[in-house]
Amino acid sequence: MLLSCDLNEKEGSLKLVDDLTMNANQVQQQILKEILTQNADTEYLRGFLGSGKGFDRELFKNKVPIVKYEDIKPYIERIANGESSQIISAQPISELLTSSGTSGGQPKLMPSTAEDLNRKTFLYNLLVHVMNQYVDGLDQGKGMYLLFIKPEIKTPSGLMARPVLTSYYKSSNFRNRPFNKFNVYTSPDETILCQDSKQSMYCQLLCGLIQRHEVLRVGAVFASAFLRAIKFMEDHWQELCSNIRMGHVSDWITESSCRNAVLGILRQPNPELADLIESECKEKSWEGIIKRLWPRTKYIDVIVTGSMAQYIPTLDFYSGGLPLVSTMYASSECYFGINLNPLSEPSSVSYTLLPNMAYFEFLPVNKNRGEESEGVPCNVDSEMNCSKKEDKEVGEEKDEAVDLIQVKPGHYYELIVTTFTGLYRYRVGDILMVTGFHNNAPQFRFVQRQNVVLSIDTDKTNEEDLLRAVTEAKQLIDPLGFLLTEYTSYADTTSIPGHYVLFWELKARRGNPDQQLPAEMMEECCSTVEQSLDYVYRRCRSKDKSIGPLEIRVVRQGTFDALMDFCVSQGSSVNQYKTPRCVKSGEAIKIFNSRVVGRFMSKKTPSWEPYRMSTI
Template sequence: MELPSFHRKNQTINDDEESVEALLKKMTMDAGKIQDQVLEEILAKNSKTEYLSRFFADADDNVKQVFKKKVPLVEYSDLLPYIDRIADGEPHSIVSADPILELIRSSGTSGGKQKLFPRTAQELRLTASFHECSRNILNKHIVDDDQPLNGRKRMFLSFLAPENTTPSNLVVRSAVTSIMRNTLAQSLPLNPPLGTSPPEVTMCKDVRQSMYSQLLCGLLRRESVMSVGTIFAAGFVHMIKFLEQHWEALCCNIRQGRISDWIDDPKCRGALSYILSRPMPDLADAISKEFENKSWEGIIKKLWPGVKCIETVVTGSMAQYIPKLEFYGGGLPIVSMIYAASEGSFGINLKPLSDPYDVSYCLAPWMAYYEFLPFDPTSEDDADLNNGKVVDLVHVKVGQHYELVVTTCSGLNRYRVGDILMVSSFHNNAPQFRFVRRKNVILSIDFDKTTEEDLIKTISKAIHNILEPHGFLLTDYTSYADSRSFPGHYVLFWELQDHGGLGHDDGFVQMMRGCCNLVDESLDEAYKKCRVRNLIGPLEIKVVKQGTFDALMDFTLSRRKSASPSQYKPLKCITSEDAIQMMNSMVIATFFSN
């Protein structure tokens, strides 16, 4: 594994848990020193770029002090003119001393527009080392002497997103596609050397063919699978839905030793033919038996008997899917290993088997220079932007909320990521953070400000106290603030799955009214004051038909033609009138709070 250049250029360590553990100990013990060295290296390389040179023209020797005093905190709108110039063919030296290999495109599905971020070869190498650390930490926790790593495989489903080029022929792609495409990052989990699917299958551009083929490979190699995963929990739930629709065809392929005709991508089909080279009726019978059970509770353990965990991100808005994952996993640990964004890979979960509701990430000190803008969780107003108020990594305080600010080797300088983090503890001298939410994703009618975190907490109460006891699962939800009515009110769209519960009768009606009241009563004091003063009307829950949120995903991605299901984050608050109209067309029942 290549270490950060400040540690000793081109030095490597053996790819094993002991070496990685030693590296992490050093990096977290010396986190403050490492951060200073990272900033010093970035500034030594990039201070003569067009963007930074204006701040360092008359700089003295204390570059950190100059950086803190003169370089402003910025948002994407400040960065966009420079990105546009690079995309049009101007030199990379505008923001980076190193050549820019590609522009990383954000999904734009978490509440904003798609953004582009520069990526250099150094950033790719750092990303590879980051994921190597992550993989070895997980191996240490899930591999035992009875079932060693040799011969064990990960079934990690990932998909290419469409790529395009700028007028200057610079490639624009998603972070996931970058990892899958770049030979510099071949050691990452999305291209695991011990994965169940060959590259020809994961690199198939047709998402439906790729999904089907990756699942077929996983079932064919079911006895050797050690973990099952997707990037985001929403993708894992989507995978289960796909299995529900296609398991009979998959079993038929295995039984006959023949691939379905509609899999017509030549490379994908060729790779599958090598794996599925003969009929396997016994394997097909064993798999069919598990699928044919009335309940799919624990289906992951049943299909892959040697699996040790489910790997997927369950923090932030993905936390809503934890009950579904627990149901399908049948007690398997749910592991959320990394905290990453289109801007870069930043946090590693040092305790992979911790409760999925209690995941914390240690920000890797070598990946970027981190700063933290104090944030008041009771207000959406910006924190004090006086640079003296910005806090370094080792000076944050446990229990406090901060907005993350990063400076990277690829040309982001004091960039406000927009993620709100809370310090949960320290590992040695490095803080650990819980991801709270994205900034500015809220519902509001009057002076109320309901965050994504607020929604998740209140809806979780309804799930645990009302839905689950009656045999229902909340498959997905989204919301919007309806200000066209008077008074305005919150509208929630819920897609439900009935596991042998009430059915849609009088009992169902009472259950849903109870959910409306519980959610309405559980929102914060500002919301309650608005309700008492009749500034906000009764909360509305609209139950939608099965498959509605698949349709919402298709709708969202169709308007972002370069996005991929791999990076799709379900919208928890929709503002598009077309999306609201589409969701309303799927409503089968409507309920209001008292």
């Protein structure tokens, strides 16, 4: 339904957005009808609705349960192992998309179909017209987007399992995309599709520098990836300048199609350009380096909502005050919506969910204040603490779920989706706040991932993951007569790449209370924590190099008492206070850093390997 968006038809595309949002309820009902009619004979739906029921919205909401990944995992694993897609989808499952890791250490596998690619393409094409409303002259140059693919494997059934963006970049929809004056990149496809991430990064930056006067916008998918590119350029700018000066690509760029694509742009020596870039890069400070190297840049296109908000100050430093634009809201499960006011401040970004992308429901989340908001000043950077009524009966949960047009401004919800690809009433795990409406379609601010306490890149470490990893590490110090009495953590993004920091308060069972463990033992604890974290963290750390070595900072005894005193002074209840397992408050972090007596970094790279289908 309504998946046509011509890049050359600006007015028609914007009218389509108005039509979809004006008729949000009707479109949603039509989408649910199409999903249920199309998939009525699947094993999954027959198990709840019976045979031949066709479309019945009330029966669907009364009989089909709201589920988490563990509930649908067995069905997806059967397809991965060779059974028919008909288990969950009438359309053939064309691939499986790897999502964030679970507490078991493996990524989730999300079903996808050929038609699903059309939905993604539709959303990308809409974004072109939305941005063109707010920024003039985007047809007069190119975008320097740093895009990368990640490892993929074949399941026993022959289906590919890979990240959603890798799927899109390798698809014919991306490679054969219609090029018009608003849709031109400095990076040739060959550099984006290069399997070697270092060669890909180098070649994309080289192409962007050669075409610097044509660049009107720069970006990556996530803020973390863009900053990693800046750090890479800090380490390699002299070599990049040498390549431009000599008209030669470094010999270590060995991927032939990538190398040839770059040579097609480099063409000949350009010592004048090399000197100009060198003069900017050798300055003592890189403040404003984006505008200095790419002077025509109008904005930075990166996601800076959710956990990526921690990178905003660093982006502002490098960008020289350029607008930070978060254009869309999407996940491996589904592409949801777009930012119709892209030049809004990052803290005010709201996404409009497009009603033709999936069938949306929302599980209300309560805002707890006062005595219930235990540890809030130390744990989050907002005035509220989201908590949902957990462990309810399925029937009670179903009664709470509301439709797209029934949400209320100022209220918080967990997103639930029903898709064409075989997800039915699936809890995505995202907590959203309703900020208003565009026509009749609600707009949402992304608040947080459910239960996630640490995130640097695409990693999402929850409290359970962290506890398990710390428990493994503390077994190393127990035989030496030390107790780990308290711990907490935070994501340190002052370094590039960012890294996890754990604050440990230790106590010697006997002897000198100031006695400390050997540095080698603490470094081994760092490595053990890393090895105990999930697949996505270990991949980001080892393969993608997007996360730096984990650090443990040992604090003197009494530090966590000082944290509690601070939290109580900010309104937490003494009776219900619990040590937060992640701190984000700047004041709380200062309390810890002022009491550090030892700092230790992991000296080992954790082992990493792709998803092993033998575990299915």
